[in-house]
Amino acid sequence: MKQLSNYLTFTKAIRYIFLIILSFLLGRCIGFAQHHFLSSDETKSASIHPSVNYEYVTASCRPQLNSNVPQIAPAADGNWGLSFQEDGKPPVANATADELKKYDAYYAGDQKEKVIYLTFDAGYENGNTEAILDALKKHKAPATFFVVGPFISEHPELVKRMSEEGHTVGNHTYSHPDMSKISTKESFQKELGQVEDIYEEITDSSMTKYYRPPQGKYSEANLSMAKELGYKTFFWSLAYVDWYQDDQPTKEEAFNKLIGRIHPGAIVLLHSTSSTNAEILDELLGKWESMGYTFQSLDDLIK
Numbered sequence: 001m002k003q004l005s006n007y008l009t010f011t012k013a014i015r016y017i018f019l020i021i022l023s024f025l026l027g028r029c030i031g032f033a034q035h036h037f038l039s040s041d042e043t044k045s046a047s048i049h050p051s052v053n054y055e056y057v058t059a060s061c062r063p064q065l066n067s068n069v070p071q072i073a074p075a076a077d078g079n080w081g082l083s084f085q086e087d088g089k090p091p092v093a094n095a096t097a098d099e100l101k102k103y104d105a106y107y108a109g110d111q112k113e114k115v116i117y118l119t120f121d122a123g124y125e126n127g128n129t130e131a132i133l134d135a136l137k138k139h140k141a142p143a144t145f146f147v148v149g150p151f152i153s154e155h156p157e158l159v160k161r162m163s164e165e166g167h168t169v170g171n172h173t174y175s176h177p178d179m180s181k182i183s184t185k186e187s188f189q190k191e192l193g194q195v196e197d198i199y200e201e202i203t204d205s206s207m208t209k210y211y212r213p214p215q216g217k218y219s220e221a222n223l224s225m226a227k228e229l230g231y232k233t234f235f236w237s238l239a240y241v242d243w244y245q246d247d248q249p250t251k252e253e254a255f256n257k258l259i260g261r262i263h264p265g266a267i268v269l270l271h272s273t274s275s276t277n278a279e280i281l282d283e284l285l286g287k288w289e290s291m292g293y294t295f296q297s298l299d300d301l302i303k
Contacts, residue, residue, distance in 0.1 A: 034200070040123045078180045080107075080216030087260045091237055103223035105233035109265035109301045114293045116262065117301055118143040120272045121212065123176060126245065128262065128278035133161060135281035141295035143167050144234070145272065146212040149174035149195045156202045159248045162240045163203055168297060170210035171195050180219040210234055210298060232302060236269035238262060248276045255280070259287055267301075 018099065082091040090111050100106060109115055120132065122145050136143055145162050147169055152159050161167050174194040182188050192211065199207040211220065211231040218233070226233050240257040242249060249257075254276050258268070269276050285295075 005164050018069060032217065077221075078218045080213070080218065082237065082239075084261055088263055090263045090265065091261075093235070093237070099225075100233075100235075103220075103233065104227045104231070105223055105235065106267065106298075106301060107235035108237040108267055109296075111263070111265040114264050114291075115280050115296050115300075116288060116293050117265075117267045118270070118295060119170075119212070119234065119267060119296055120145045120296070121172060122147045122151050122272045123172070124148075124151060124273060125158065126275075128275055129155075129158050129272045131278035132272055132281055133158075133165065133167075135285060136167070137165055138282060139285040139289070139295070141285055142297035143295075144210060146170040146172035146210070146234075147195070148172045148176050149198055152195065152198045152202055159199070159202055161258075163205070168208050168210060169199060170212060170234070170298075170301070172212050173214055176214040178215065178217050179213050179222050180217040183221065185225050185228070186188050188222065189229060191196050192226075192229060192231065232298075234267060236267045236296060238266045238268040242274040242277055243271045245273065245275075248274060251276065251280050255284070255287070258284060259291075262288060262291070267298075 006148065033209075081094040083093075084091045090108060093107055095107075097106070097108065108118055118136070118141060120143060122129065145167060147159065151167075159169060171192050172195075174190040175191065177191065179188070179191070182191070196207045199205075209229070209231045211226050211233050212235070213233065216235060223233055237262055238258070240254065242254070262268075270281075
């Protein structure tokens with residue numbers, strides 16, 4: 001009995017040591033993830049806004065960089081994702097430029113040129129777009145505004161101003177659905193066609209066929225449909241969490257992300273609904289200019 005008691009005591013000690021080691025390893029894994037990726041609040045998803053998604057290989061507690069993606073991710077996993085490895089350098093995306101190019105899709109420009117391509121997603125209007133347009137005009141910076149159908153109907157004066165001041169108005173679908181779940185070309189075309197019709201009615205001109213998938217959700221079939229309809233699809237290589245109206249980032253938080261992570265050829269995604277963006281854009285554009293960057297339109301990127 002004494003031997004059995006000693007054996008049980010030894011077994012408990014081994015289990016205790018094992019749990020301590022396991023806790024240590026898990027802590028190291030969590031620390032690694034926090035160091036190399038966005039903080040936890042930046043992985044929140046929003047029902048009507050783009051989300052930046054990150055994948056982890058849990059077996060090794062290493063980030064899945066997807067640097068050698070064999071094919072475009074299927075619809076079930078088709079969330080646009082980025083991994084920032086080093087400030088000032090382009091991020092690793094979950095699809096390469098070459099893989100996207102066959103669908104006339106892009107996420108960044110020439111990574112050797114200090115050029116920034118500004119884009120804004122406009123799901124609704126809350127009083128910040130005017131200040132954004134003022135800042136763009138001051139710096140003579142062209143931008144592309146990806147708008148949903150109701151935005152055009154409810155704020156035709158803003159859409160007209162965008163066009164008149166040299167900006168491009170792109171298609172963000174009519175109702176902002178998860179486009180990766182749309183399997184028929186008819187339904188896909190309806191979401192884009194409704195926006196085209198409203199834009200033409202308001203401006204008396206045809207809409208530029210630039211498309212951004214809502215929430216960055218896509219499928220290979222979607223990209224093919226967009227191309228067949230004459231659209232070019234634009235993802236992004238820099239964004240930050242700016243879409244929560246009641247939880248806006250501070251100026252310092254915005255600058256930390258947008259200045260630290262800016263890189264040559266960046267397609268920058270900002271939301272026109274952000275009061276922080278409206279407040280800082282003038283200064284932000286100036287800071288980027290002081291770093292040697294210039295601004296070009298998406299038209300220049302695809303030439």
